Amino acid sequence: MTEVREREGRRGEYSLEPKKNGGTEALEKKAPLDGDGVSVGDGKGVKLKRQVGLISGIALIVGTMIGSGIFVSPKGVLTQTDSVGMSLVVWLLCGILATMGALCYAELGTVVPKSGAEYAYLWTLGPVPAYLFAWTSTIVIKPSSLSIIALAFGAYVAEPFFSGECGPPQIAIKMFAALAILLIVFINCASVKWATSVQNFFTAAKILALIIIIVVGFVKLIQGEVRYLSPSVSFTGSSTNVFAYGIAFYQGLWAYDGWNQLNYITEELVKPYRNLPLAIIIGIPLVTILYLLVNIAYFTVMSPEELLQSGAVAVTFANRTLGVMSWLMPVAVACSTFGAANGTCFTAGRLTFVAAREGHMVEILSMVHVKRYTPFPALAFQSFIALLMLLPGDFETLVNYFSFAAWLFYGGTVAALLVLRYRHPEWHRPIKVPIVIPIIVLIASVYLVIAPIIDEPALEYLFAFLFILAGLIFYVPFVHYKYELPFMKHITVFFQLLLEVAPTSYFETEELQNA
Template sequence: MSLVIWCLCGMLSMFGALAYAELGTLVPKSGAEYVYLYETVGPIPAFLFAWTSTVLLKPAQVSIIALSFGAYVVAPFFPNECEPPVLAVKLFATLCILLILFINCASVKWATAVQNFFTAAKLLALAIIIGVGFVRMCQGHVEYLDPRVTFQGSATNVFAYGLAFYQGLWAYDGWNQLNYITEELIDPYRNLPLAIIIGLPLVTLSYLLVNMAYFTVMSPEELLQSSAVAVTFAERTLGYFQYLIPIFVCMSTFGAVNGTLFTAARLTYVAAREGHMVEVLSMVHVKRYTPFPALVFTTILAILMLLPSDFETLVNYFSFAAWLFYGGTTATVLILRYKHPDWHRPIKVPLILPIIVFIASIYLVVAPIIDEPAVEFLYAALFILAGLVFYVPFVYKKYHPKFMDYLTVFFQLLFEVAPSHYVPE
């Protein structure tokens, strides 16, 4: 059933990405959900998204991937029966985030080069795992892939799959990343849908084949018990070359942190530019032309989230809040089709796709609460609504405390930043 969920998560991500492609070419501005909500249903939902995403979602995403990086860095030094020290995992996660911050602050070209290089490393690691899996299948190691056996014991309660989808969809998260930098894309009308149509089916196929490869080596129980599945797989199949896989996985997660921080800073920057965040976050470095304050802001929050949290708690927090807004944003496709049917749409997807994503988002928000009510979901909902405490006085009433001017000037001098319209292209 886990393989079925991997496949369904890929399909749902594809449908969501195609719906976003229509929005991205209809409203060709950076900022993704924030911009689409702002243009369609107004400033309050857009602000709540910006508040939730910049303070919770994006920092949590950076933290989650960095924790994976830390886990794979320390995993080779501890046998399977020994749990790696949590402090060591979080220390390496912090170092990863700080190094990525330095790269992104230094140069956009550096950040892009890092992304390209580490994506290539990721693909090589996947190719090795999938290749070994094919060899194992040809040797007859398919006892854990026999559908007559493997579907036994699967949950029959439909609401029980909510958290499973959270974990699967977390692995696909990033399908909307290009929409955060639409203004920086070359020929977005062509390249945005092309990246989606080519990228997501390949990602889905890769996830399926990698998990099938794992099942040629480990039982479902062993897979669940392993703190770093790829390391366990390598130990049992690659012999002297087993250390290649954790190295490649570390490179892969390092690249993922880089991409996430890159887009997270752009969302914070765009929200601040619209007056929905403090002014200094809308500024760029006068020499490097990078959104320095937004990068530092996201990094500080991501590191703070590493301190008390574990991987699953962060994923559940992230997924509940994220799919609340993903569903709302997908609904804007339907709203804009109704309100502005005459607008030119370079990409026009079948209406059934955003409808499926919208219905799925309702399930993903409600199902985990029904199946396993947890206080985390209440905290996440209250956190989203708490944004109104800041929206009413500072955005709607436009209250501007005097001391903020002094803080803005202080951080401008400290970070050497200025409003983007004062910085030459």
């Protein structure tokens, strides 16, 4: 009979111990789950179900990565590299770095088979780094990403309804963005299968749009439009500022953002030991190839100067090549951004859910809908913050404040992999990457954190660092000392009844350990 180990409780302490069968009893908790009346022996309970297969996993990676980035980042990469050739090199290196980072995460995902990605893995370095990541991601990084992608969606959807040089007004863009967020959170709260089906559809739609750009680019190449791509010209004027390339990588890696998203839903993956690395190996190189081909296509139609002057690179490309069918490009970008927003919402909700389950957020966020088996409160919370972030209008500066923070945590996560390798070399690792890969990713993370600060020192980076540390104000009383406000239980019960949600029971089975 399949052995079942229930991971019970909130606000308990983690331990990392080797299992008797050679596997890893990773992050097992020691405290009981408040309010869970489900018997351990029957193996039943309200919990996340394994419904995400290989195809959906690939679609989630590809769909989340291909969003607004490929349509706006080429301009930023070219600005910092100063040449077509070096911009293409940066795009390639971004893909390689994303793939290596994801493979490191795949190893961690099998050693620590829990949803939450960085949050779960940073526990290796202690509860404080894990909490600070959850704090920063839940309150700012994830909601702001969702808001930015939704605003891009709103801008392209509103474009056909407003003619003139001024373009659509901000109020129209925000309305479409808000509608997109509300629709996406409804889909994700209603059903995991709905969410993954939407992801599959829009992933196919956006790849089709990129293929159109690539095919047009190949036609232009056959016609001899290669003057900006020849080796003798493409690297002319390349930037020699080593630290400026850090900002170029920021621009490129924004388009690759999502390479780690599958690790946020490890508990919902079917056969995670097989499907997690396969989805990474297939999904990220596919995106890298598409990005390189799309950038090449751009330069068959536009000169570097024209690309830098374009407010919307893909729209400029379409206007010059598709004629009366150029309207397809805003539609394609809208599909791309909607799919990316759906994937971002899907994974962001899981991060909040896991953080709350471990006592790092309020308890109601750790609950799952009793009928639909979705983390309804966590999804609603993330979307509410994203809607609030639409109000200020321009929050790109806010994202820039924390752009370096992401790689600070990525570097810390890879450091956790190295720590586990050193402390527990005897643990069973179904996926084990060569040691050189995490070392390269760690060095790259340090460079990406430091280089932009050296190139353009600004108070924004200091503010970002101080905001991260501000999470300790909540950590010390409410997490470390476990202080609970007297009225919180009543509020939790009220929302539990209102939303029809219940605490979860996390079961670790032998199927998970040997998948």
